[in-house]
Structures are given as structure tokens and as C-alpha cells.
Amino acid sequence: MPVTIYDVAKEAGVGIGTVSRAINNSPQISKKTKKRVLEAIKKLKYQPHTVAQSLARKKTSTIACIIPFFTGYFFVELLRGIQRRITDYNYDLILYSVDITHKKETFLERTLQERKVDGVLLVSLEINQKFANRFLRAHFPIVLVDSDSPSLDSISVDNLDGAYMATKHLIDLGYSKIAMIDGQLKSIPARSRFEGYKMALEKFSLSFSDEYFVSCGFETEADGFNKRAGYTAMQHFLQLSENRPRAVFVSSDIQAIGAMEAIKEQGLAIPQDVAIIGFDDIELAQYVGLSTMRQPIRQMGELAVEVLLEKISSESETVFKKEFKTDLVVRETCGGCMHWG
Amino acid sequence: MPVTIYDVAKEAGVGIGTVSRAINNSPQISKKTKKRVLEAIKKLKYQPHTVAQSLARKKTSTIACIIPFFTGYFFVELLRGIQRRITDYNYDLILYSVDITHKKETFLERTLQERKVDGVLLVSLEINQKFANRFLRAHFPIVLVDSDSPSLDSISVDNLDGAYMATKHLIDLGYSKIAMIDGQLKSIPARSRFEGYKMALEKFSLSFSDEYFVSCGFETEADGFNKRAGYTAMQHFLQLSENRPRAVFVSSDIQAIGAMEAIKEQGLAIPQDVAIIGFDDIELAQYVGLSTMRQPIRQMGELAVEVLLEKISSESETVFKKEFKTDLVVRETCGGCMHWG
């Protein structure tokens, strides 16, 4: 039923090789015959069969993106950037979403083995050395986004710097009892943000106190970057009553929103009683007036695709590293700078 | 370099057909040889090449999802449902995201021609009869989600009923000057919601007035279901000053949020001066206390996959139609029912 390259060849009175040359803009074909073949193609409404092409070319024009779905806005925005570039380059995107039942290892294994995609984008997920090596050995292109690993390409955000700036913002505003709510420390971004926080304290001669730091390690389900975790962590600080921190740097906006709920539930005001600064600049942030550190999410997605496709086509061995900076977005939750209606 | 079925056959001392039978759980193979083959497979770390399988089987175990990216939460939630089921069934999902530069027709054409996927999920997008017929003629499975077309499978929401219930809720609360802000009327859901609104007015003997209806038709970029459209539409109503509506049913939460901003900017209070009810129940809704009609988004996604895969495997010709109902979620923007802290 479907028309094949043989039908076209017959119609045009040429061999199938010639048809192939015509559709692949091979220089090894005369203008004349090419024209004839193209006409036959149009007449028969022929379309090459992608799967057959993939098999013959050993290339699928498809990449995989392995991504955790819990991250809400960050994920959507990143995917938007990825999609845009992917489509520009005429590639296809297979989406693998990691959740409680479907682990990242499953998908890494799958992409590595099935040869259904030419490369993979691993988003916000760590990769262990064993897998990293397997990708390297197989010369299977992979780029990490919002994550990092020494021997692999990666596009990330300078979390340490962002956390430093956030904490510094609080200090600049005059706060000194500054706490931090972080994600699970097994997460690299979480660790870097912790470092940035401590670095800022140190730089401005404020001492770090265990009491003022919660890492949401009790959240086993995910990475701790969720609303409930923020809520619970904040309750911990509020129990300190008069000793409670007057400002807290929260490692993600979604946690910050949970924290804000806890504060309001205690009948306390933001920022008068407790100031809050988040991280991410998710869409919700502007609605609740949350000051935060913005990540250039879309750009990260676009760049990731560019790097991956470059890797696929060039086979170059150099590892690519790019670290974006974050921007401070001042809104209402830190006080001090309130200059709007 | 990569190990093929021939290597396994040689290692196990059998023919390639036997190897194929072993990996495809064919009943036509003895336990004994199967065991031997499986061992050889393990020893050589053999993995079937998906692309080759696809070509031979004429089946790709992949489906496409064509979806507009502007819909934010609705989209994420739906995709979550889709992903879950897709993974359960061991299928892959290729994502095509429609935006200003990349039109749905491009992707419909692509899926239809390239034979890279076994079926397609068309989300929140209309399909014209010409394309519908092409899919039908090609026996190419397609299911519409949050959309409809007479001859194709579809999973949608009872927008008319939802709009009716929303409007009725306002009426029950005692409002009579009830306006509506809708998306572009070229959108089917927008039209149905308009019908539901009018039907409720009529049922309770309130008269419909042009002045109290704005369809965001001036928004050319997209479907009008966005924040700015809601903001602008609400400004229109507020210009009526004392004649302004006292309640408005807004066709989507995101527009409702824009409308709420316009109201607050005028120094008016919600719901005291103007009550608002939305549609969708996006995540933001709960943060701003927006009463709204909830759509069972995740379930729609899951069902869509089930229906599509069923269609792919069974070749049945019966068209499947499912219409979910919406649920009223009462929060703070309509007044009357405020019974929480």
C-alpha cells in the first residue's frame, strides 16, 4: 500500500540508488534525472520511511530527554527551550519522565541499549560514575542540564554564587539572624547553595549555626524541593520563638511558598516578622511577591540542545561546561526595598 | 562493534530465528534451547536493536503527542498522566510542541508521513475535516484530548455543563449582574462554555447582555486564554462603573487571575465588589483563593493513552467518545461561602 523507493524508481525509469541520491541532495546526480525523480516523487506522493532510513544510516534524528516531572515550572520552561531548538534542527524528542516508579536508571539503560536515539539530555538528575563511563565508552553523547559530572558535558547554574548573592541581599538589608532551608544534601545544587550561604555569612562575619539550617533530609520521596518540606522546615524555625531567624534563604521557590504558609499560620507577617528569599523564580513567585534568584531556564534548554547536536555530529571529545549566573529579583518578601503600591 | 542476533546465534549454536523466538517469548521454542540462548544473550550483553525491530515488525512502539505549550499547568498535568501510562505500557512518547513558528499542521503531516510513530495524541488542538479524513483513510490511530471531531476518538470535558454549573454557583450565591470573560470563540471549548453560561442565565430568568460578555477575540496571538486577555477584558467591565457586573465567570483560571489584577488595581475588593469564578483549577488557583471548575486533567491523559494503544493494537473501527464532568471548587473569590480562617 505505501509507496516505496522502488515505486518511484520504476515511475522515473531509474534505479533506486538514483532515487536515494535525489532525496538526499547528493551531488552525484545530474540536474536532469534529479528533476525527473522529483516529479515522480510528487506524482506518487512518496515519503521516505524514517525507520528504514534510521536503520540504514545508523542515525535516528531523535534525542531523548530524561527529566523529573515534579519540578513544575522549571521543567516546563526548560522543556520549552529544548523543544524550540529541537524542532529548529528537525530532530525529534522522546520524553522520559522519572518518578517514584520509573527510575532514571531504567531510562539511561534503555537509551544506551536500544539505539533508538542519537543522544540524551539528562535534566536535574545526577549520574553515577559507572553510567558516565558507559556513555563515554560507547561514545554515546549525553549532556547534563542543571546537573554536573566531571567527565560529561554539562550546563548548569552557579548555585554557589546564587546562594551567596541571595544571602548577601539579606545581609545588605540589615538582617543578621539569617537561616537557610535547603533541599536534600544528596542533591548537588543543594550542596552548592549551602556553601554559598555559609560563604556569605562568613564573608560578613556572621556565624553559621546548626540551629539555623534545615536540609529537608527527612523528605525521602524526592529531593526535598517541595512545598511540604518548606512548610515543615519553617515550623522548626518558628518553634525557636524569640530566637527564631528574622530572615531565611530558602533553596527553592516552592519550598519558600510552603515556608510562607507556615509563617502566616503562626499569625506572623512577611517580611516584618520573617523575611524570605527563594531560588528559581518560578511563575508562582511573582504572584506571592517572593524575592528570589532567577535562573535563565529557557536559555539553558536551548543551549543544551545545541551542545548535544553538535556532539552528535562532530564526534568531538572535548567536554563542554557552561555555568550560568543567576539574577536577583527583588519583590516583597524581604522588606527594605518596598517602593511600590 | 555492537553485538547482533548473529553473534548470539553463533554463541548459542542455534539459528537466528531461534534467537528471535527466545527474545520474543515465542511459544515455538523448547525451554531448553531458550535457556541456552538467554545465557548467550547475557554473556554477550546483547540487546535487540529497536530500529531494526521496528522496521521488521512495522511497528515502532512510539506514539506522538502534539500539544500547545502555552497552557501551562493544564499541559503539565496532562502530560504527567500521559507519561505515566505510556511508560507502563513500555511505549515511547515523542513530543511535538506547537507554537507560533511551529504549526500543528506540520506535525500532523509529519506523523502521517514518516511512519515513525504508531499513533498520535492531539491535545487541545482542533483538527480540520481534511486531516481527519486522511488519518481515517490511512487507518492511522489518532485520539483527540480536550478537543473533538465527529469521526475521531476523543476525550474531552463537558464544558457546557461546567460553565453552567459555574454560572449557577454565582446565581445561587445571589448574584444577578453576572458577566462572562471567554477565550476566542474560534476555540470549541470557549464556545461551549459560552453556551453553558447563557443556558444558566436563561434557566434562572436572567437576561443575557452583550455588554456583559467579552470573548477576548482581540487576542490574535493565541486562543485568548491568557492573563493579559483577562486583565483587558475586566478593564472593559470596570469602565461600566456603577453598571459593572457584580460577578464574572471567567473561562479559564489564568484569565481570571488577570481579571483579579485589574480589579485590585481599581482599588476594588474581591468578592465584595466583584466576585470571580474561573475554570480549570490550575495550581495558582489555590494560592490566590480562586473558586473554579476543576477538570480531571491527569485522568484524561491516562485514558487517552489507553484508548490510543487499544486502537493501535485492535484496529477496531468504532469511535470512542468520553466526556468528563467538572467539579466545582469553592474558595474565596465568590464570597457567600467563606467559612475558614
Place this chain on the structure above:
DNA sequence: TTGAAAGCGCTAACAG
């Protein structure tokens, strides 16, 4: 230039 033929790696029909 062009046609013929040999794969790409696998499935499935066909003999035995």
C-alpha cells in the same frame, strides 16, 4: 552519472 547489489539487524513464513 548511474544501476546493481550488498548490507543495516531483525521478524516471520516455510520447510523440515
Place this chain on the structure above:
DNA sequence: CTGTTAGCGCTTTCAA
């Protein structure tokens, strides 16, 4: 049950 063989639809040498 199992091996052999003929495709699946295309790309790519290799001669001519």
C-alpha cells in the same frame, strides 16, 4: 521445535 530464507525500505559502495 528449529534452521534457512526472504523480506522490511533505505543508504552506500562498487562497477560500469
